[in-house]
Amino acid sequence: MISYDMVWDESDGDLKLTDSGADISIEQSDFNHIEDILQAEKGHFYDTPLIGYGVNKRKFAPSNLQREKNIIKSELKKDNYRVNSISIYLMVDGTPIIETDAEREK
Numbered sequence: 874m875i876s877y878d879m880v881w882d883e884s885d886g887d888l889k890l891t892d893s894g895a896d897i898s899i900e901q902s903d904f905n906h907i908e909d910i911l912q913a914e915k916g917h918f919y920d921t922p923l924i925g926y927g928v929n930k931r932k933f934a935p936s937n938l939q940r941e942k943n944i945i946k947s948e949l950k951k952d953n954y955r956v957n958s959i960s961i962y963l964m965v966d967g968t969p970i971i972e973t974d975a976e977r978e979k
Contacts, residue, residue: 935963954977960973
């Protein structure tokens, strides 16, 4: 099931507007929902306070990447996503690049 909602502009993180610039754009929003879950700390969402991964406060090391994948999968499942795959790549400075293949079930 594909979700449609307001979406964020990838270039500046602000709400994306329609071509005329007068209205908020409503588009497929699963990418934004997953990104929000990865960025948010637990308690960030008022209606679902137990969802949130908090990527900015996590320490990544090659030895714990599988554990981090399992945590991400668990957080996405809480928001009804079926996770097909998760890949985590570490940049030289330790910054993680997280790629997910997930679909909303309901």
